[in-house]
Amino acid sequence: MKLEALPVIQGEHNLKNYEEEYKSFDWSKAKQQFSWYESGKMNMAHEAIDRHAESDKKNKVALYYRDDKRNEKYTFKEMKELSNKAGNVLKTIGDVEKGDRVFIFMPRSPELYFSVLGAIKLGAIVGPLFEAFMEGAVTDRLADSEAKVLITTPELLDRVPADKLPHLKQILVVGENIEENDLIADFNKQMKDASKHLDVEWVEPTDGLILHYTSGSTGKPKGVLHVHNAMIQHYQTAKWVLDFKDEDVYWCTADPGWVTGTSYGIFGPWLTGTSNLIVGGRFNPESWYQMIEEYGVTVWYSAPTAFRMLMGAGDEVVKKFDLSSLRHVLSVGEPLNPEVVKWGVKVFNKRIHDTWWMTETGAQLICNYPCMEIKPGSMGKPIPGVVAAIVDDQGNELPPNRMGNLAIKKGWPSMMHTIWNNEQKYDSYFMPGDWYVSGDSAYMDEEGYFWFQGRVDDVIMTSGERVGPFEVESKLLEHPAVAEAGVIGKPDPVRGEIIKAFIALMDGHEPSDELIEEIRQFVKKGLAAHAAPREIEFREKLPKTRSGKIMRRVLKAWELDLPTGDLSTMED
Ligand code: 6R9
Numbered sequence: 001m002k003l004e005a006l007p008v009i010q011g012e013h014n015l016k017n018y019e020e021e022y023k024s025f026d027w028s029k030a031k032q033q034f035s036w037y038e039s040g041k042m043n044m045a046h047e048a049i050d051r052h053a054e055s056d057k058k059n060k061v062a063l064y065y066r067d068d069k070r071n072e073k074y075t076f077k078e079m080k081e082l083s084n085k086a087g088n089v090l091k092t093i094g095d096v097e098k099g100d101r102v103f104i105f106m107p108r109s110p111e112l113y114f115s116v117l118g119a120i121k122l123g124a125i126v127g128p129l130f131e132a133f134m135e136g137a138v139t140d141r142l143a144d145s146e147a148k149v150l151i152t153t154p155e156l157l158d159r160v161p162a163d164k165l166p167h168l169k170q171i172l173v174v175g176e177n178i179e180e181n182d183l184i185a186d187f188n189k190q191m192k193d194a195s196k197h198l199d200v201e202w203v204e205p206t207d208g209l210i211l212h213y214t215s216g217s218t219g220k221p222k223g224v225l226h227v228h229n230a231m232i233q234h235y236q237t238a239k240w241v242l243d244f245k246d247e248d249v250y251w252c253t254a255d256p257g258w259v260t261g262t263s264y265g266i267f268g269p270w271l272t273g274t275s276n277l278i279v280g281g282r283f284n285p286e287s288w289y290q291m292i293e294e295y296g297v298t299v300w301y302s303a304p305t306a307f308r309m310l311m312g313a314g315d316e317v318v319k320k321f322d323l324s325s326l327r328h329v330l331s332v333g334e335p336l337n338p339e340v341v342k343w344g345v346k347v348f349n350k351r352i353h354d355t356w357w358m359t360e361t362g363a364q365l366i367c368n369y370p371c372m373e374i375k376p377g378s379m380g381k382p383i384p385g386v387v388a389a390i391v392d393d394q395g396n397e398l399p400p401n402r403m404g405n406l407a408i409k410k411g412w413p414s415m416m417h418t419i420w421n422n423e424q425k426y427d428s429y430f431m432p433g434d435w436y437v438s439g440d441s442a443y444m445d446e447e448g449y450f451w452f453q454g455r456v457d458d459v460i461m462t463s464g465e466r467v468g469p470f471e472v473e474s475k476l477l478e479h480p481a482v483a484e485a486g487v488i489g490k491p492d493p494v495r496g497e498i499i500k501a502f503i504a505l506m507d508g509h510e511p512s513d514e515l516i517e518e519i520r521q522f523v524k525k526g527l528a529a530h531a532a533p534r535e536i537e538f539r540e541k542l543p544k545t546r547s548g549k550i551m552r553r554v555l556k557a558w559e560l561d562l563p564t565g566d567l568s569t570m571e572d
Contacts, residue, residue: 005373006341006351013370015240018381025384027413030236041202044209044228045083045120047235048270050200053080057273064249064295065110067280072110076273079117082110082191084198086118089190091198094149094170098123098201099208101147105129105138105156108255108280111174111187115151116256116266123201125208125225130257130546130569135159137221137568141213142168145223145420151187154178205229211420212259214359214569221566223420224359230263230414231271233363237383238268241355241367242299243328251277251291252301258547259359260332263414264301268363274299285313289321296325303333305548307340307352312483312506318347328370330355334549335452337474338376354379356452358438360429362414366450377474378449379442386412390444395431398443403453403468406442407435441468458552460489461496465530469552475527476501479519481509486542486550487533490559501533502555504542511538545569 015021035051036042052058058077065072074082090096102119104126106112119126127145129138138159142150146167150160154175162168162183171184178186206227213221238244242264250269254260269276277295281287283306291297310318329350331340336354344352353368356379366388368380382388387409390398398404415436419426431437441453453459453468460467469487476485484504489497503519505511516536524532543554546569557564 005375006345008373009351009370011370014243014245015369015371015384018369018372018384021240022382022384027232027385027411030232030385030413033235034232042205042228043121043123043200043203044231044267045117046200047231048267049076049079049083049117052076052270052273055273060273061275062270063110063113064275064277065108065280066277066291066295067108070109070280074110079114081196082114083117083121084196085191085194086111086114087121087198088118088194089172089185089187090115090119090124090149091122092194093172093185093190096122096124096149098203100124100149101127101145101211102149102151103127103129103142103145103147104256105131105133105150105152105160106174107131107153108278109174111151111191112256113266113278114191115172115187116262118198120209121198121200123203123207125211127211127213127223128256128262129213130255131156132546132571133159133257133568135161139164140221140568141223144213145211203228206417208417210262212262212359214259221568222422222425224259224416225418225420226362226414227417230362231267233412233414234263234267235271236385237364237367238264238272238274240383241353241364241369242268242301242330243370244269244272244274244299246273248298248327249275249277249295249325250299250301251279251295251297253279253288253303253306254301255546258333259362260301260303260547263363283309285310285317286320289318289323292323292326293321298325298327299330300326300328301330301332303548304331304336304340305334305544307331307336307344308477308484311340311343315347323348326350329353332357332364333547335470335474336377337477339474339478341374341376356380356450360416361408361412361436361438362416363412365408365412375445375449378445378451380450381448382408382450388444388450389435390442391431391433391435391437395433395435400444400446403441403443403459405431405456406438406440406450406452407431408438410434410436455552458488460487460499462489462492462498462530463495467499467531471527472499472501472523472531472533473550475523475531476503476519476533478526479522481505481515482519483507484542484550486552486555488552488556488559490535490556498534499531500535500537500559502537502539502542504539544571546571 053076062076172187174187252265356366390404483506490500492498543551
């Protein structure tokens, strides 16, 4: 899979010399950039919105909102007023106080953003939920967090069994003709009457900000709690990694139900005073390119699945649009196959910058920066202020090129504060030596680049060889007939495990025995004989999370006839 490293982009970047900055940086310096360092008055929403609304950025567009029905824009000053109003609605109607959980269960809309910011201004903890969640998933999360107020839409209200949720005191519904009663209030009507003045609640760095439920490989989803202190890293990475400049128009394609849609769909861009484009509705290659052209998007943060789907739609589509505004393209969420990076260079004339982090880490940790060479397939190098290593199961650091646990030294500002109601689970993330253990396996090369291999529990052992499913999937994707691939280890009495691949084909290709053989040979020749799948099964679609990760555990459950476990994060 060796490709030539892609050279540095010439230009003025916020992070000019990675190696130098890595040596000299420490987080206490970063803190001093914030006004609260002196005043002690901290609140994420104040830093992200009000601060700009009170500066010469007040008339700058903070939010461009676009979907099939709406096309709106709001300046920082308007965002301040509207989030103040939302805060007042939550306070007066919902009786929301500092520390209360306010959940938001709806598709993207401007109201979603006013509500998130309004709740944060009150010192409440926001819980964003994907609109695709069904009743069971919604109930689990509202019950575990003991949410007091929920904001939702008429379409989703049926999935909220309020009678089973004793802590839920108020539901605010965003829509038309809402009938109000003891439990339900009309969000828009209340907004109209609410004051646009609000006293922001000043909080401590370790006070709760946002609660993201995420599913592990086993058990119920867990609530990852983040605190206001995370803003230090959101701000810093927005500068270094997203490389924001004053005139940028930024588009993060992630929904706020996923951590990328909050850390980098809300906090990162607005802490740096950047114009933020939010696009609602479903994925469609043409309309995505259309957005870039129409808004002159300069910085674009998306995910490998989306890039692969765009790649699948063909290069002809790209040519219909003027994408020359793009300056910087980034990816997160799953491994970014070298094939996709090569395609990005071909069609956008841009290197796609991979970034690695997790819900639990709150912000980016290992990244590719505009100022450095990219090795396609590598996640890059740790951000300044962060120590990453590959450790064995006892927490001993391993030398370069050895596969092991990807671990981070405790102490970065955006690290989760706790797992809600589950301190034990929180403790289980750490190993001796103050290592946070990610659950990903990876190796580091001699030059300090990190290479993702798989989730620790997904790694395949076949005839004594360790095979990372990602590597096999990447190779499969290079085959012209393959649109999507998921690879698992299937227990085998002789070989321990054999490699089985599930494949969705590109339009115009049909399953056949010849094709199976052709694909097997392709991997054998391109990767290694032991890495070629012994079994291949074609499927229309592969199971994926809403954030685009192929759910190998579901493939495994299909294969072994096991229960599939929690499917609440699965795309419909
Ligand atoms: C932000 C986010 C975390 C898991 C993580 C890893 C996978 C994320 C990746 C990546 C390879 C990358 N992951 N970024 N794998 N390369 N650049 O995705 O959070 O939804 O919690 O997922 O996603 O397996 O452990 P989350």
